[in-house]
Amino acid sequence: MTPGRRRVPHSxxxxxxxxxxxxxxxxxxxxxxxxxxxNGPDLASREYVESRLAEAVDAPMVLPVRLPDGYDYGRHxxxxxxxxxxxxxxxxxxxxxxxxxxxMPHDGVGEDGDLPAVALCVEDASAKRSACPHPGARDAYIxxxxxxxxLTFYAASDGNRDLSAWKTVELTTDLNKVRWLH
Numbered sequence: 001m002t003p004g005r006r007r008v009p010h011s012x013x014x015x016x017x018x019x020x021x022x023x024x025x026x027x028x029x030x031x032x033x034x035x036x037x038x039n040g041p042d043l044a045s046r047e048y049v050e051s052r053l054a055e056a057v058d059a060p061m062v063l064p065v066r067l068p069d070g071y072d073y074g075r076h077x078x079x080x081x082x083x084x085x086x087x088x089x090x091x092x093x094x095x096x097x098x099x100x101x102x103x104m105p106h107d108g109v110g111e112d113g114d115l116p117a118v119a120l121c122v123e124d125a126s127a128k129r130s131a132c133p134h135p136g137a138r139d140a141y142i143x144x145x146x147x148x149x150x151l152t153f154y155a156a157s158d159g160n161r162d163l164s165a166w167k168t169v170e171l172t173t174d175l176n177k178v179r180w181l182h
Contacts, residue, residue, distance in 0.1 A: 042182075043073055043074075043075050044073035044180060044181055044182060045181065045182060046175050046176075046178075046181045046182070049074070049077065049175060049178075049181060050175060052077035053077065053099070055079065055094065056079045056081065056094040056095060056096035056099075057094070057095060057096065058082065058095045058096050058097075059079065059096040059097060059098055059099050059122060059123060059124060059149075060099075060122070060147070060149065060173045061077075061099045061101070061122055061173065062120075062122045062146045062147075062149050062151055062171050062172070062173055063101070063120075063171070063172060063173075063175070063178050064120075064166075064169040064170065064171060064172075064178070064180075065169070065170040065171065065172050065177055065178060065179055066169065066170065066179045066180065067103065067169070067180050068165035068166060068169060069165070070105050070106055070107070070115045071103050071104070071105055071106065071115065071118070072103065072104050072105065072106050073103075073180050073181070074101040074102065074103055074120075074180075075101070075102055075103075075104065076100075076101065076102040077099070077100070077101050078099070078100050078101075079094075079096035079097075079098065079099045079100070080096065080097045080098040080099075080100075080131040080132075081094055081095065081096060081097065082095040082096065082097040097123065097124075097127065097131040098121055098122060098123035098131035098132050099121070099122045099123075100119060100120065100121045100122070100132070101119070101120050102117060102118070102119050102120075102156060103117065103118045103119075103120065104117050105117070109157040109158075109159065114159060114160055115160060115162075116140070116155040116156070116157045116159060116160050116161055116162070116163070117155070117156040117157035118153055118154070118155060118156060118163065118166060119133075119153070119154050119156040120151060120152070120153050121133065121151070121152045121154075122146075122149045122150070122151050123149065123150055123152075124148055124149065124150070125145055125148055125149060125150035126148065127150075132150075132152045133152070133154070134152070139154060139155065139161070140154065140155040140161035140162070140163050141153060141154035141155070141163070142154075142163050142166055142167055144167075144171070146171045146173075147173070151171070153166045
């Protein structure tokens with residue numbers, strides 16, 4: 001005679017169901033966490049721009065209050081260190097001789113009639129030696145003054161080199177006045 005099947009108590013089935021649900025929920029949570037893409041900081045936020053500008057002191061960044069039609073927020077903020085202070089000691093500020101930012105068209109850069117990428121370099125107008133790139137005579141660029149700063153706007157892409165929209169943009173050093181930041 002074969003022994004009969006032994007019944008599993010209901011409490012064991014309930015415990016197994018709870019454990020399975022817990023493990024399943026953990027896998028869903030982990031998968032969701034792994035699939036969440038971090039796109040990095042918001043490049044059009046004041047906080048991001050402030051953090052990039054805080055990397056160096058001395059040369060104030062001058063930015064357009066409003067961007068010309070067709071342009072997106074600034075990106076690729078950088079600075080040229082002052083030769084005298086090129087290697088800062090821990091805790092000490094790095095001194096900037098010049099600052100630069102790039103503005104890209106909403107639709108990207110193309111060679112046939114599209115807007116050019118525009119770089120803006122800001123340096124002290126009284127500097128003995130320029131830290132901003134000086135485009136050649138054939139290249140499109142505009143120079144303007146703002147306070148003690150000399151600003152050089154230059155076409156940083158091939159194709160259309162028209163910078164006329166940048167000749168009259170209102171400028172500021174106050175990030176709270178910059179309309180394209182949030």
